[in-house]
Every structure is written in structure tokens, then in C-alpha cells.
Amino acid sequence: MPPDDEIDRLARAATTGDARALDALLVAVQPEVLRLCARFLPNRQDAEEACQDTLLALANGLSRFEGRAAFRTWLHRLTANRARSTYRALRRRWAEGGGLPVPDRADPRRTSVVAGTRLDLLDALDSVSAELAEVVVLRDVLELSYREIATLLDLPEGTVKSRIHLARQALRRRLAEPT
Numbered sequence: 001m002p003p004d005d006e007i008d009r010l011a012r013a014a015t016t017g018d019a020r021a022l023d024a025l026l027v028a029v030q031p032e033v034l035r036l037c038a039r040f041l042p043n044r045q046d047a048e049e050a051c052q053d054t055l056l057a058l059a060n061g062l063s064r065f066e067g068r069a070a071f072r073t074w075l076h077r078l079t080a081n082r083a084r085s086t087y088r089a090l091r092r093r094w095a096e097g098g099g100l101p102v103p104d105r106a107d108p109r110r111t112s113v114v115a116g117t118r119l120d121l122l123d124a125l126d127s128v129s130a131e132l133a134e135v136v137v138l139r140d141v142l143e144l145s146y147r148e149i150a151t152l153l154d155l156p157e158g159t160v161k162s163r164i165h166l167a168r169q170a171l172r173r174r175l176a177e178p179t
Contacts, residue, residue, distance in 0.1 A: 033079050
């Protein structure tokens with residue numbers, strides 16, 4: 001991926017309506033978006049679907065980028081939200097009888113440890129409030145700093161740390177529940 005300053009320049013130009021800058025931005029960030037989606041979703045095709053959804057949301061919602069946080073930080077937040085939405089849509093499709101089955105809980109006989117852990121985490125994230133899920137994803141999955149998260153969410157750093165602590169406690173309880 002190009003350096004941050006080049007990505008920021010493309011993002012600024014794209015927010016002003018520069019179609020070439022938007023195209024270049026989408027091409028430049030696509031590999032990173034796919035890599036981040038793959039951190040959430042164990043199946044490559046699902047990660048690719050989430051990546052395309054993220055890029056579409058980026059193209060349609062770039063005007064909402066206010067520049068408070070670095071563009072890459074904002075992109076990570078968008079990617080995390082779209083990857084989680086893709087997972088929920090996959091579960092919904094499966095429940096309605098379409099698509100490949102998504103196990104209710106990871107079955108160790110059919111699911112790798114890493115993939116099963118991701119499925120369990122995604123399910124657990126849906127069991128906590130949106131603000132707790134968001135901060136713990138930004139910190140523990142996407143590895144943003146406390147300061148980056150605070151800037152992105154326009155919260156005091158202490159509040160971010162507190163929410164992460166509460167989210168980890170809730171997730172730990174949920175993940176420890178018997179299957």
C-alpha cells in the first residue's frame with residue numbers, strides 16, 4: 001500500500017469529487033481492506049465479499065470522512081463494521097435456507113482452530129453493545145492505539161480504555177460459556 005501521506009492526499013482529493021483520485025484510492029486500499037476483512041472472516045470468499053462491500057461503502061460514504069482521525073484509521077473502522085455486517089448477513093442467509101451453512105458454534109471436527117475462533121468472536125461481539133464491540137475490535141483485532149481510537153470516536157482516551165476493559169470482560173464471559 002502506498003505511504004500514508006499519498007493515501008491521505010488521494011482521500012482529500014476524492015472528497016472534493018475528483019473521480020480519478022477516488023479510483024486510485026480504491027485501488028490503493030483494496031489489498032489492505034481485504035487483509036483486514038480476512039482477520040474477521042475465516043473463508044476467503046466471505047472476506048472478498050466484505051472487501052467489496054467496504055470499498056462500495058467507502059466510495060459512497062467518503063464525504064462522511066471528516067479528517068479528525070487519519071484516513072487509514074477511519075478506513076479500519078469502516079472495514080471492521082462492514083466485515084461484521086457481512087458475517088451477520090451470511091448467518092441470516094443461512095438461517096433462511098440459502099447459502100452455505102455457518103455453524104452455530106465452531107465444530108472442531110469441521111473448522112480450523114483459527115477459523116473457529118473467529119466465528120466464536122464474531123458471535124460474541126454481537127452479544128455486547130455496539131459501542132463496546134467497536135472499541136474492542138478497533139484495539140484487539142485492528143490493533144489501533146488508544147489515542148487513534150479516541151480521536152476516531154471523539155472520546156477521551158480514558159473512556160476508550162474503560163470501554164475496552166468492559167468489552168473484554170463481556171467477551172471473556174461469552175466465550176467461556178459452554179457450547
